[in-house]
Amino acid sequence: MRPFVRVYIEGGAEGRAADRDFRRGWQAFLKELHELAVTHGYNSLRVVRGKGRDSTYRRFVKHRNTYPRDLCVLLVDAETTVPEAARVWDIVG
Secondary structure (H helix, E strand, C coil): CCCCEEEEEEECCCCHHHHHHHHHHHHHHCHHHHHHHHHCCCCCEEEEEEECHHHHHHHHHHHHHHCCCCEEEEECCCCCCCCCCCCHHHHHC
């Protein structure tokens, strides 16, 4: 089985309809990335809604280990700038 590109995205409202709309909107926005992934041997691009930042990060870490062949991408908004001496992961996790 070919690997997937999994994009873990922070945000979204509660409920099934909101979940479906969230995925549909992001899949439309990332359509070109999906096509590029398929062209380069991936099965498809999957949008994973993480809701809050901590939940999104935990799902990203867990699934990155669960699906080691997949390309897992984390997309969260910036709450603050990253201090010069810090690493981005220090802010996210």
